[in-house]
Amino acid sequence: MTSQMRRIALARRPSGVPVPEDFAMETGPIPTPGAGEVLIEVSHHSLDPYMRGRMDDAGSYAASLELGETMIGQGIGRVLASEAEGFAQGDVVTGMTGWASHAVLPGDQLRVLDPSVPATTALGVLGMPGFTAWTALREYGRPKAGETLVIAAATGPVGAMVGQLAKAAGLRTVAIAGGDQKCQLALEKFGFDAAIDHRAHSEANSLRAALAEVCPDGVDIYWENVGGKILEAVTPLMNVHGRIPVCGTIAWYGGSDEAANRLPQVWRAILTKRLSVNGFIIFDHWDGFPAFLEEVAPKIAAGEIAYLEDITEGLENAPQTFIGMLTGGNTGKTIIKV
């Protein structure tokens, strides 16, 4: 066992899409757990779009990362040493380890994993992305059988779960994804009723025409993962009393796509169509997590809910993989095998 740990730190605040120079690999001594703490050897950590927001100076969901701080994120791993009640050496646990080979965390911020499902599901379909889909579809989407739901990034861990939950609730589900392969995946693995390749439509108008064709009764729920061209395409198709849960705006993380002012059109649609647009951050809803696990974990164990993981080996590859994820280069839940 090496006596050094590795971690990836924020080296510089990115402008738009991050570049490799915004990250730095640091090494240092493996920390020792204090009273109530646990030392974990991280086997996998998660990469999620929200991490991009934390790299900015302010104004995102939560406190910004400081320069030099370890990149934030959920991980899983084995307990190497425990000074906390309820954790023993060898337990497989999950918590906010960050992008690192080792982490020390308080026991009350860790959870021992259910051995009946693969451990990595704790980062995706049974973790924050799955819980996000489960919570916000009910609370802000308010799906009703017979309605139509449209979602972009549809094969991502949130999109795939939203699509399956909506389909199970009797909705028509329409996927927007980048490329033929992801569209096939949306249809075949995740059971969407239709899939549209946004790369085949460089203009919002063209994308809108394609969407209109597969949404003959309009759109009741547009799950917002992306913003940009796709929002512009969907807005005019929204039905009266439609709902838009706003989960992410990844198209704008790079600061591009600012050519024309589309705010009047979107705001007017909110008014005239009596839309309900709700921003939400899953961190506000953790008290529902046990209910989520109780309902969904058995369905994962039974193979009733499909999921897909995109695992890259090597902590050193996390920055490039993260950059690729932000630009649509991944397929499924993005995970780093440390």
Place this chain on the structure above:
Amino acid sequence: MTSQMRRIALARRPSGVPVPEDFAMETGPIPTPGAGEVLIEVSHHSLDPYMRGRMDDAGSYAASLELGETMIGQGIGRVLASEAEGFAQGDVVTGMTGWASHAVLPGDQLRVLDPSVPATTALGVLGMPGFTAWTALREYGRPKAGETLVIAAATGPVGAMVGQLAKAAGLRTVAIAGGDQKCQLALEKFGFDAAIDHRAHSEANSLRAALAEVCPDGVDIYWENVGGKILEAVTPLMNVHGRIPVCGTIAWYGGSDEAANRLPQVWRAILTKRLSVNGFIIFDHWDGFPAFLEEVAPKIAAGEIAYLEDITEGLENAPQTFIGMLTGGNTGKTIIKV
């Protein structure tokens, strides 16, 4: 009594802010009520911003007006002849008379007015504007004592009512209005805690700084009457879990103010601040109208709720008065005395 009626028709679809040539005064024979109908001599009719939307070809709240059709709107007047049960000659009633000297309407679309309050209140504080404020503040604003509410067009009939209801619910109320006189009115007649003259701030940044000063705890409810520069100024001041009832976007009715794309910033604020943005049209909520009247009419009769009317004489002046209202030239509920 003249045997001719006068009405103002839509002559042309406006581009942006209407001009007088978009309207035409028409005369014709006074119609005769059929079975179940009532003939009304209109004494006053209402001018409201929503009428601008009806002049467009499509895409607004409800069916567009046809060219040549009488401009839509609520009016009050005396019954000249009744073929409907429950209405007698001389009754003072209200209904959708349009911009006209006379109207024939089915009895089930009319209401006899409460004589304990001035009849014109049926067009404003006890009509659609007051009901809009009362309904949507509760349903989409969800005010809590100690919070801060910001509203533009604050001395208009919706704004003045929202401000007074919010103040009575224990909120800090901040008015945005055009000019010193309206700011004084907001403070003195309608009891706002602070008032800002948007004409003193040509840039959103300057307006934002002025707002920030009078909203030391941020903004919990922004009641959207206007859009444009004011939305841009308020968005960054919104608190987490803030609410934006979207009642109108009058700043954009003229199609101007489209220089830069502000959609990414607003959409990102909806996400990161977990805002709840709800469009609504009061026509969806009429079943609550009796409860509104029951609660608010006695307060009007007792002088506990202030209101202000801006009455212009002469049906022929309706177009110019309407144009003036859309550009902030009125003070209070705009009414035409036919």
